[in-house]
Amino acid sequence: MIDLVLxxxxxxxxxxxxxxxxxxPETRQRIYFANHASHLDTLLIWSALPRPLRGTxxxxxAADYWGRGKVRRHIALKVLNAVLVDRATQGPPGAALAxxxxxxxxxxxxxxxxxxxxxxxxxxxPFKSGLYWLSQEFPEVELIPTYLDNPSRAFPKGTFLxxxxxxxxxxxxxxxxxxxxxxxxxxxxARAAVGALASDPVL
Amino acid sequence: xxxxxxxxxxxxxxxxxxxIASAIGFALSRKVTxxxxxxxVDNLNARIKAWWVMxxxxxxxxxxxxxxxVVLFAxxxxxxxxxxxxxxxxxxxxxxxxxxxFYVLLPLQYWLIWTDWYALFTILIPVxxxxxxxxxxxxxxxxxQFLLRVSRIQWGLMLTVYCISHAPALxxxxxPGRPREGFLLLFFLITVAQFSxxxxxxxxxxxxxxxxxxxxxxxxxxxxLVGGGLTAVAAGAGxxxxxPFTPLGAAAxxxxxxxxxFLGGLSLSAVKRSMGVKDWGTTISGHGGVLDRMDSxxxxxxxxxxxxxxxxx
Numbered sequence: 319m320i321d322l323v324l325x326x327x328x329x330x331x332x333x334x335x336x337x338x339x340x341x342x343p344e345t346r347q348r349i350y351f352a353n354h355a356s357h358l359d360t361l362l363i364w365s366a367l368p369r370p371l372r373g374t375x376x377x378x379x380a381a382d383y384w385g386r387g388k389v390r391r392h393i394a395l396k397v398l399n400a401v402l403v404d405r406a407t408q409g410p411p412g413a414a415l416a417x418x419x420x421x422x423x424x425x426x427x428x429x430x431x432x433x434x435x436x437x438x439x440x441x442x443x444p445f446k447s448g449l450y451w452l453s454q455e456f457p458e459v460e461l462i463p464t465y466l467d468n469p470s471r472a473f474p475k476g477t478f479l480x481x482x483x484x485x486x487x488x489x490x491x492x493x494x495x496x497x498x499x500x501x502x503x504x505x506x507x508a509r510a511a512v513g514a515l516a517s518d519p520v521l
Numbered sequence: 522x523x524x525x526x527x528x529x530x531x532x533x534x535x536x537x538x539x540x541i542a543s544a545i546g547f548a549l550s551r552k553v554t555x556x557x558x559x560x561x562v563d564n565l566n567a568r569i570k571a572w573w574v575m576x577x578x579x580x581x582x583x584x585x586x587x588x589x590x591v592v593l594f595a596x597x598x599x600x601x602x603x604x605x606x607x608x609x610x611x612x613x614x615x616x617x618x619x620x621x622x623f624y625v626l627l628p629l630q631y632w633l634i635w636t637d638w639y640a641l642f643t644i645l646i647p648v649x650x651x652x653x654x655x656x657x658x659x660x661x662x663x664x665x666q667f668l669l670r671v672s673r674i675q676w677g678l679m680l681t682v683y684c685i686s687h688a689p690a691l692x693x694x695x696x697p698g699r700p701r702e703g704f705l706l707l708f709f710l711i712t713v714a715q716f717s718x719x720x721x722x723x724x725x726x727x728x729x730x731x732x733x734x735x736x737x738x739x740x741x742x743x744x745x746l747v748g749g750g751l752t753a754v755a756a757g758a759g760x761x762x763x764x765p766f767t768p769l770g771a772a773a774x775x776x777x778x779x780x781x782x783f784l785g786g787l788s789l790s791a792v793k794r795s796m797g798v799k800d801w802g803t804t805i806s807g808h809g810g811v812l813d814r815m816d817s818x819x820x821x822x823x824x825x826x827x828x829x830x831x832x833x834x
Contacts, residue, residue: 333603335803438613474613481619482599484607484802518797 320397321372328365332358332472333484336366339515340491341462343368347427348460350375350489351449353442353512354431355470357383358480362466363429364398366487376401376421377429405434415448422456429464432508436475441513445505453495453504463490463508465515488515524701527763531708532580539576542569561726567807575805575814579711583704587692588635590707594689595631601681601812601819602627604801609673614663618654618674626650627682634686637693646683651675680789680819681812687822694826696765696833705763709771710778710825713757714818717779718786721749738790741783750779765833777828778821785820 328334336343352363360377367375379385381402384394394400401417421428430452432445453461465488473480493511496504546566553562582593606619626646633642655671688710692703725745733741757775761768789812793799802810 468607471611474616476613477616479620479624481616482603482606482623483611483619484603 320393324361324393324397325365328358328361331480331482332362332469333486334362334365335484335486337486337488339488341460341489343371343489345370345374346460347422347425347456347458348375348462349422349428349430349449349452349456350462350464351430351432351445351508351512352464352466354433354436355438355466356436356473356475356480358469358473358485359431359436359466360384360394360398360400360429362469362485362487363464371427373399375399375427375429378403378418378431380405382406401428415451418448418452419455422452422459427459428452432505436470438470438475440470440516442509445509447501447505449508450501450504457495461493461495461508463493463511463515464488465490465512467517490515524704527705528583528708531705531712531763532576532583535576535712539569539572542572564807569807571805571807583708590692590704591631591635591689594685595627597811597815598627598631598682598685599623600804601685601801601810601815602677604804604810604812605677605681606674608796608798608801609677611674612663612665612670614658614661615670615674617657617661618671621653621657622650622674622678622682626653626678630682630686631689634690634693639693642686642690646678650678654678681815684819684823685815687826688818690826691829694830694834696829699765702763702765706825706829709757709760709764709774710822711818712760713753713775713778714782714821715814716756717749717753717782718814718817719749720752721745721783724748724752734787734790737794738787741787741790746783750776750783753779765829770832774825774828778825781821781824782817785817788820789816 350363352359360379364372364375364377377398377400379394379398379400379402381404383390384400385391385402394402401421403414403417405414418428418430430449432449433443434446437443449461453459466485467488468483468485472483472485490511493508499507543566546562546569549562550566553559578593582589602623611619630642630645633645654674655667658667658671658674688707691706691710694703694706696702721741722745724747725740725742728744728748729742731743732739733743733746754772754775757778758768758772761771764771764774766774793801800809801812804811805814808814
């Protein structure tokens with residue numbers, strides 16, 4: 319019930335049409351990695367996925383936003399199937415990835431925002447290394463570059479209310495792993511794959 | 522004849538027309554062989570199907586009364602403004618003016634129609650919106666392309682909210698001896714404007730040779746404009762019996778609607794061209810976005826409203 323209301327609201331305010339450009343909506347294990355521009359992003363990708371995929375795909379959401387407040391927390395965990403991660407985690411490198419590994423080990427899919435924080439530009443900023451480690455540890459999981467068009471305009475950083483501006487979710491062709499590729503080169507290639515899905519700007 | 526009787530006849534007539542169109546579309550789809558022709562016929566049939574849905578929505582809202590009809594137009598403004606702003610570049614500092622446009626000015630404009638507050642309805646957006654929006658944008662302290670940015674939002678609001686709201690505002694007109702007949706005026710406006718668009722398309726496809734404005738809108742032709750426009754004027758004159766106009770007056774009113782509708786389509790084609798797009802969206806299959814269907818109406822509605830208000834109330 320809540321999920322239908324959420325999808326209806328998302329469609330009404332920001333649209334959120336899915337465009338499957340290089341991949342088709344299949345129920346295979348995937349990591350969708352996307353540019354991050356607003357708090358709408360999690361909701362947008364979740365509502366753009368067809369129903370059968372929604373249940374087995376887990377967006378990674380920041381605990382300091384989605385975990386705050388009873389309602390928001392309930393929506394994040396019970397409706398969006400999100401995995402909450404604490405961005406301030408201290409400890410050995412890669413420790414923050416533990417809950418993500420858990421999801422992949424169970425055979426389910428992930429939605430990642432490798433920039434780690436919301437950007438304001440059209441093209442994504444530098445990626446953090448989590449995507450690289452996960453792609454190494456789970457070599458059979460498909461890596462789908464995903465571009466979110468417009469959420470930074472609909473709901474810019476530092477505002478309280480989204481305005482009605484149509485957003486689209488574009489799913490690109492799977493990023494193939496190259497044997498022996500360095501971490502930096504892989505992350506740069508992943509970032510370029512997301513950026514390549516952006517449309518030309520109107521001036 | 523009561524208002525309900527008239528509306529039944531009118532929507533019955535529209536359904537008959539659409540039935541004929543569907544039959545022709547079906548016949549064409551069986552006859553056509555070339556690839557180019559196939560694309561045209563498929564688009565034609567998608568358009569006819571979408572027309573059935575649009576007519577059903579309008580018939581339902583008319584049947585449910587004034588409140589629902591006003592809400593339907595408010596939603597139309599909402600969707601067209603969303604389409605307009607989505608394609609128009611905005612910056613972070615435009616967020617507050619956009620919040621005011623979507624969540625304050627738009628509902629307020631339609632509330633003023635609902636409560637029949639004419640004086641404020643006519644100046645809310647051109648005066649108070651005009652002063653409020655740049656103020657909100659300036660408070661954010663971003664001067665980059667300032668005039669261009671506030672102009673774009675103001676223009677979008679004028680077009681999609683202010684102008685379109687003049688169509689349901691016809692329901693507030695008090696024509697002596699004709700209570701509640703605003704619905705018939707609204708029917709007249711929508712039918713003439715849309716019929717003109719359709720017939721310009723049909724005449725253009727059949728006889729179109731000379732382009733009116735090749736740079737701005739390559740699909741508009743002189744043959745389409747004259748043939749389609751005259752057909753729509755004749756249809757308008759034929760509808761005189763539902764209006765307070767004489768047959769000649771109805772023809773003149775229809776001519777005004779056709780002329781404004783043509784200019785609206787042309788101006789919005791220029792806007793789309795400047796943004797490098799062909800359609801405003803993909804909401805209505807075969808037609809494009811909602812604004813692609815409303816462009817002519819948005820230019821025609823205020824003129825028809827004021828002509829009727831000046832000469833007949």
